[in-house]
Amino acid sequence: MISKEEFTKLHSEISPFIHRTPVLTSALLNKLAETEIFFKCENFQKMGAFKMRGATAAILALSEKERAKGVVTHSSGNFAQAVSLSAKSLGIPAYIVMPSSAPQVKKDAVKTYGGQITECEPNLKAREAAAEKIQKETGAIFLHPSNDLNVIYGQGTAAKELIEDFPGLDMIITPVGGGGLIAGTALAVNFYTENCKTIGAEPFKFDDAYRSLESGRIEFNETNNTIADGLKTNLGDKNFPIIKDKVSEIIRVEEDEIIAAMKFIWERMKIVVEPSSAVAFAAVLREKDKFRGKKVGIIISGGNVDLSNLPF
């Protein structure tokens, strides 16, 4: 496991390639939630999400020789864009396997950022096979979006910046998808605060992390119909031990609570956030008693949404 000094060094190494995103507050949302909230706006991050941090950290962790051959991942979402853009910044090839069913707008975004797309059948087996084929042919290194220690460390740098800007937070809440963001956040909280807690938030309809903390082993989901599409992935063997050890609890929220929280943020703060990001704010609104009078940090994970398909 990384030391505090190494984590600090990693943050300074990725800093030239990422934005130091602003922390926003809203008197209206504070009043609504009856607490004091500090929103770390990773929707303003390069390519629109925190994933830029982890992708950059993972590529920088490679040797010069490894880097020269490029990186490969399979993703239809933010990580594909993050790997494409950070690879471009560092001058190496990025091979992105995307399901043929991915929306054209996402394919275009990856192309804009310089990623080389290979299309495959829309299932995990086909995605893995296509990525493996590219690895063999090119020697490119495979990057996992959440179950990779360097990715986890990179994602944690958002919380480090939030803590630096606003010391004295009582808790930091993140949405939980594949587990990279919350594991990295928990590490940063552990390194840079005394008494701050790390709390996760996820939809009732995709509550594998909640159940995993309960049972002590990685659980999976049988349904797949939450609006928070960025969270539809499972924990992994690299991030789960960190989560089990350092995350206080996972709060689950209903779909209508996610949509209401998202609408509040758009209407009152005038910022564009993904449904996944609204899950963390929805958790604060749902369990007001737990947060009343506290200083609460929330990681707004991203702002990549399809404007022609909004839930309100």
Next chain:
Amino acid sequence: MISKEEFTKLHSEISPFIHRTPVLTSALLNKLAETEIFFKCENFQKMGAFKMRGATAAILALSEKERAKGVVTHSSGNFAQAVSLSAKSLGIPAYIVMPSSAPQVKKDAVKTYGGQITECEPNLKAREAAAEKIQKETGAIFLHPSNDLNVIYGQGTAAKELIEDFPGLDMIITPVGGGGLIAGTALAVNFYTENCKTIGAEPFKFDDAYRSLESGRIEFNETNNTIADGLKTNLGDKNFPIIKDKVSEIIRVEEDEIIAAMKFIWERMKIVVEPSSAVAFAAVLREKDKFRGKKVGIIISGGNVDLSNLPF
């Protein structure tokens, strides 16, 4: 006319009651526009628009005795909310005449900010009559949303802050509705810069300011069907002389250009802006040759939109 020293003093007097809004930049939008743009984000202003500045300045300009009786305005838009909130901040009554046809969400916003609503028939005559009745009954002072010198000075403080944060701008562009924002901006540009120009932007479908600059007298519109609903008002005898004297030009844009510019801002900058605000960015995209290689300030006028009725 106000002096530079008085303008500076007015800004410091309203400052405790307004936000100093951030200035955002976007590498992607700069690339798209082939220039360097500095967005002054008045969508993050209190109540979501620059109108908070003018309303506060106008109320502060009243004597203690005048203020005690309150203020009255007729508006169905941002100025109603601005007067309500600034009156509330200063502890005086605000009487707001709204057409009965105004959307419930706008009435609710005014109520939230403490305004006392009087409903009237949805036409200008009825609005003016209702406001006059309230003036007579209560002694409240009438505030005009754009054709009032103190309102104009207040609106100009957004440009003053932008110039302070980013000296060396070649031009500042604002949308043109009733003329308060652009007149105030032109004054600030005149006071605090050497060679900066003030440029207006308005829809072809509501181009009274363009025609007024051409003819040298206040012109009106025969049609009323632009998406930029905040701009559907005419210049007045207080702001037109300033505009005629100090505004370099007005650029007109098509409706589809406004919608495309608005979508670019939402998608790439992840902020919620009104169609009226997008008019200024649309002008830069339409006339790229004019702005190439320049440093361009844009006043993002506000972010109060109906999320259930977006044009994309």
